[in-house]
Amino acid sequence: MNAELRYEGVPGSALDRIRRNRHDDSGNSVVPRRSEGGEPLRCCLTIAAAGAEIALVAYRPMAVGGPYAEVGPVFVHTLDCPEPDTGSFPIDFRDRRAVLRQYDANGQMLDGVLAEAGTAETELKRLFEDAAVDSVQVRNVVAGCWNFTVRRQG
Structure with missing residues (x-):
C-alpha cells in the first residue's frame, strides 16, 4: 500500500x-x-x-x-503562527532521531521503531504499508514527548 x-x-x-x-x-x-x-x-x-x-x-x-x-x-x-504544511514531513524535524509509535484505529499501540537521524520519513512510509496502522506518533527520543502525528491522506 x-x-x-x-x-x-x-x-x-x-x-x-x-x-x-x-x-x-x-x-x-x-x-x-x-x-x-x-x-x-x-x-x-x-x-x-x-x-x-x-x-x-x-x-x-x-x-x-x-x-x-x-x-x-x-x-x-503564544500568538498565531503559520499553519504547518501537512502534506510533507516537517523540514526542521528531518535530521533528528525519533521514536515512531504505530497505533490502530482503536488507539492501541502496535509497535515502536527508533528512527535514526534522516530516516524517519522513509520509516514512516514503510510502517504505513501495514493496513492495520491508522496513525504514527513521532516522538522525541530523549524525553519521549510527542512531536506530531502522521496519518494517511483522505
Whole structure:
C-alpha cells in the first residue's frame, strides 16, 4: 500500500482555545516566555528561533481514549503562527532521531521503531504499508514527548 501521508501538529482549534482561555485543557496556565532557540514547536512544526514568544502546555494528541491517550508537555507559540504544511514531513524535524509509535484505529499501540537521524520519513512510509496502522506518533527520543502525528491522506 503506497499511502500519501498527512503530518499533524496541535490543531488550530485546540490552539485557539488554549490561547483564548490562557490555560491548557489540563488547567495549567499559559505562561509566555522567550525561547532560548531550538525548542520543537508543535503548532507550526518548526524549531523555535531564539527570542520567539512560546509557552509549554499540556496536550493530549490522541483523540480516542484508552491507556495510550497520554497527556504530555509541548511547546507552542503564544500568538498565531503559520499553519504547518501537512502534506510533507516537517523540514526542521528531518535530521533528528525519533521514536515512531504505530497505533490502530482503536488507539492501541502496535509497535515502536527508533528512527535514526534522516530516516524517519522513509520509516514512516514503510510502517504505513501495514493496513492495520491508522496513525504514527513521532516522538522525541530523549524525553519521549510527542512531536506530531502522521496519518494517511483522505
